[in-house]
Amino acid sequence: MASTISPAAAAAALASIATPTTLVGQHQLYTRIRLATPADVPHIHKLIYQMAVFQNETHLFTATESSLATTLFNSPPFQSFTVFILEVSSNPFKNIHSPAFLPIERTVLVDHVAADPEAETFKSGVVNENDDDDDDVTVAGFVLFVPSYTTFAGKPGFHVEDLLVRECYRRKGFGKMLLSAVAEQAVKMGFKRVEWSVLEWNVNAIKFYEEMGAKVLTEWRVCRLTGDALEAYGDANY
């Protein structure tokens, strides 16, 4: 009831819109979305594995740190395969040098910060300026995307290949932050489309994507040629 809120508490609540302030029971979390570097490969590799576990497809997981390192960083950012890393910290981030993409920093108030059982494993590998080994920067998720092409518009777009937020950081809006960062970059570059895939039974995800403004194309199906069926085309006599 409004009458039980003191003027001071009301002022604090209003102030928190502009400058988040920790209220009782809430925790302040600093988040940053930045471009991945080769130093992130061990984390990216583990995140992809967690995605394979989540999708019950570990039998399809053959990526190695080496295969990622040799394929992900061969082009300037946004011209081919591009990875954004989501980091979280309980302290403000120190600056990193990233001329191709200004990192997106947000401070969020969360009701509850679950203990991160893999905090050590996912300690961020980025060397900060004036590093004093006192950082608690942790990799919480990633998104991998590639340029696509909208022929009808004669303009590029982005296709989001994969997005994952680690279990203990879910339900905090981080998935939306990663996807929004891709959309924002698309607009900046004059791209006309962002596309991704969703499992048709994942109604929560579909609702969430529709709230973000996306349309689900119900009539289209993806055709995939892989494995031996693809290799057969390597023989010129197919």
Added chain:
Amino acid sequence: MASTISPAAAAAALASIATPTTLVGQHQLYTRIRLATPADVPHIHKLIYQMAVFQNETHLFTATESSLATTLFNSPPFQSFTVFILEVSSNPFKNIHSPAFLPIERTVLVDHVAADPEAETFKSGVVNENDDDDDDVTVAGFVLFVPSYTTFAGKPGFHVEDLLVRECYRRKGFGKMLLSAVAEQAVKMGFKRVEWSVLEWNVNAIKFYEEMGAKVLTEWRVCRLTGDALEAYGDANY
């Protein structure tokens, strides 16, 4: 009935497997798949428009020759947006210089060559060596594809964005030739996947793709963010 075929005709039919020979009522057609060049832009533009007509989506067609020319040729072939052009001719092709991709030439026997009402419009713009203005090389179709990424494999793939064979050249196996050329290139480059989309009610296309070895992913749906819904993300305060 077999008994009505003369030994000479049988020999000719067998010979045609190795070296196609024109039989009664059949026509020999030379085909070539080659990389597109900026000189092909007017044809690519018209082919995309024909696709918009075919899909009843001309209201979405905003591509211009200029938008295609400025976006399609900024990277070496296969590293970003790539276009293969399918040409047909009633005469053997003259050589073209194409170090990045050896053109794929096939001679096909077709039962019937329909008159091409747009032969002049689609006269191929490639200047052949020793050009004597006597060519009848015509652009019959195209495929536009871009690299994608298979995270579980840690390897690239190709996503086929669009494929079109002009009306009077359909039902001759040319669509398969274009798609096979992309698959062959994927294998050559060590890529692990070729994907494309199909309308779920297009049962003939689905049957055809399955015969080519592709699997239709029935559970996945494509989410698309475009137009004003996408532009909204250009405002950092979304």
